[in-house]
Amino acid sequence: MPERFQVDLSGIIDLAANHMYTTPEVFVRELIQNAFDAITMRRRLDPSHEGRVRLELTSPTGSDDGESGSPVLCVHDNGIGLTVDEVHNLLSTVGGSSKREDAEKVAERIAEDKDSLLGRFGIGLLSCFMVTDEIVVVSRSARGNGTPVEWRGGTDGRYSVRELPDSTIQPGTSVYITAKDDESEHFEFETLVDHARDYAEMLPVRITVRAGDAETLISQEHVPWSIDASDEVALGDVCQTRLGFKPLDTFPIQTDAGEIKGYAFIRPDRGQPWFGGSRLYSHGMLVDQNAHGLLPRWATFIGCILNTRGLRLTASRESVHQDDDLRAAESEVSTAIRNRLARLLRNDRNRFASVMAVHDTEIRGLAVKEPEFFDLVADFLEFETTQGSIRFGEYRHEHERMLVARTAEQYRRIYPVAKVAGLRVFNAGYTYHEELLALAAQKHPELELVAFDSADMTETWPDPDAPERFASLLGVARGVLESRGCEPVVRRFAPAETPAFYALGLDAEFHDQLDRTKSMASQLWNEILDSLAPRPETLTPTRLCFNADSPLVRRVIEIEDLDLVKTAVEVMFVQALMSGQHPITTTDMALLHDGLDRLLSAAVVGRAGG
């Protein structure tokens, strides 16, 4: 005979009350939500019914010593109310809900009734046990001549129900909760107003919070998603108030999947808030302050205020289900953002430029990901070059070749000499720049993209007029540089103040790393690396390029003391490494120090001798 699972009731209540929600203040939302649902159900009986929800705080005098007792919150609604039977069936059955139906019925009703109920699970009331030990519900059903009824429930799972003789009680429900000793902070007027506003200000029902004589209206007259898209001022204010920033741009979002409506806002800064960057409402009730799963990951520059009527909520109602509807909605939101950027690019260049000025990386990332967006934006993209920044569109119209330093490091090495030589080399070292330049070249095959490194730079320089004058220098330099796999050459280049330039090709740099790794690695890994990256027959030679136009080099070639020439070569070598921001080893530093020491000594001796 089949057995039934045993349920530990107080354990279940503890689970639902204390472990399902991320924060205790959600009890405010759950109470308002139940009240709102009750009003929605009453409107089905009487569509003209004007619903009201009132949250009222009282602090009764408690102890004999005159200190006030724990504050009490009453949430009153003039909704459908409950009969005695309903109180037994619904309030006293964990997981029982007047609002839950089978999935098919829910789907049908959502389709036909846009004011569908928010609650589903029959556990929301239990969230009150995070802040109270007892819940008291007084209710009177609006259906027929309902008798007022009182229900009292505790955290131990026990409850009592009694009918009330008071016939003056109006249809509706009042929920009373008394703050636990250490939870009274949630029962302070300002805190309550903040929470109620956060969660429920967009609900289409009048909600007030009252304490003594003070009363605050929570409900907003106009919800953000009903504001006209042309009213930029109102939308800007909404964004400022709810998301905390003045947007660079605002645009509507509307999706079929999840029936989402609302606005997206482009942030004016790059700081992405870790929390509260967006707000997702469901039928007007706040669900998620990050719109998790709805905004694509790349859209870090977007904040949004959206309301869904179709996405399914999790049991805690603090997020939406990660299901096909959410993914489809995300896809529609992505498209809306891309379309907006494309529209700005076509019709409002100034605004697009102001967006790009702040969110350059994100926009470039999007261009890398989306070929169609790239096509739109490519000509507008700006790149750093050795001759100043330039837009791709501006460049491609006038050139057939694009020299590109693939890494920021190669660019820095080339920059001083290329700039003076009037050579334009693009810096692909920034985020997404290499990917974008490759895409640009692919889109415009008439424009040749040429990887350009410091070794290529030396190929652009002419030989000296009288090369034989440098033979002795080169002879000494060969001896110094041989052990470093570096070949000395002489060229003419600007600026003349630079005596020597160290040129290292990217391929040589890679194979240098590879060789070092292979020298450490096992035989197996040597074979793998050899198979995947075989050493080419010739690698770009690594060179120390002496500058024939340099006054210093011209003086060095006049020196007859070859030891002194050797020292000068060593110093110029390390100096060239340093100028190019190449890694400097302790051996290099020792070489520099020794060389400087010898040169200084020679100078002192020379002066003393002279």
Next chain:
Amino acid sequence: MRGEAADPSVQVLLDEAYQLPECTARNTLFERAAVLAETLGDLDIAWEARCSILQASETYHDMRFENLFLSVAWCLALSDRDPERFPASRVLWQYKWVATTAAEYASISADVLRRIVDDMNTRFLGAGWGPRAGLHKKLQILKTLNRHDEAAEGLEQWRTTGRDRGADCNACECAFEVELLLALGRDEEAVKRAAPLIRGRLSCSTVPQSIFDEIAFAQARLGKLDKARELFDRGRRLIAGMDLPDSDLIDGYLLFAASDGQGDLAESLLRIHLPRVGKIYSDEKRCAWFANVALAAARLDEAGHGSIETRPAPGVSDGGVISTRQLTERCQRIADQHAEALDLRNGNDGNARWIRELPEKTRLPAPA
């Protein structure tokens, strides 16, 4: 936990890299930091930088593979020298990727592949991670070498070996088993095994979109065209929704669309993904990609799509309008070249045969 680099310039590079989104520049910074730190003798920081490159490779798939292999080799060599200071466990997960990827290149011999699996298995066992990953990798490589019967023989041993720390996720393991069964021609069994993937019970960042195209064709071969179409639709939507859609996943879906009379969709997929072929690196992936696209283009041609307009695609089109017949020829030539190289390495004609049989295996009933 990463420490602070002794040299401030290395630290600047690392800090900058950690702040960047996934992109080439980020990995270049890590590489630069690794080289600089190594030159300065700061091996701990060089190790961190190399491990960061490998970690990034899990989610950023657009890296230069030779740099990745270099980093793995460097880390393993350093770990062999001083395993306490540089624990191999930091890079073992990536070793699995290395083994799979190495097998996709015809330049890596079958003997080296066998030794890679042995080496990987030894390291996994040494780290206390268990034998399951080694067995899995062995089957994967046998499948890549088109030694399907041997792979089938090892399948039971792998199935009955308990899951351990080194094992792939359940979704990936299930997807591999389905792939292997499909390669063995056991369609019905494959579809049955794929049930948790189809029902959405098992998924990860790469599965099920990496396998739904193949299962869709299997369903079609079993006469369940509606189910095939449903899987096709779900899979291609998953790929379209990815932050960085992998073009090397789309070829099967493209072929399905072209084979199922969805010519406009196939054209649109071609237009999006053809220009990205330069990012498909290995011989195996290129062989499969170009063979599928060649056949898709041929079917588009048969269906009256005489030409398509595309952005430039390396090796295939300089951009503009290209006839589907030309596209078929060019893609087929590339696929055949890679198949030949792989078959030479494998010592059989598995890839050439796969290409020959592709039209028959992917033929769908004519649309009503």
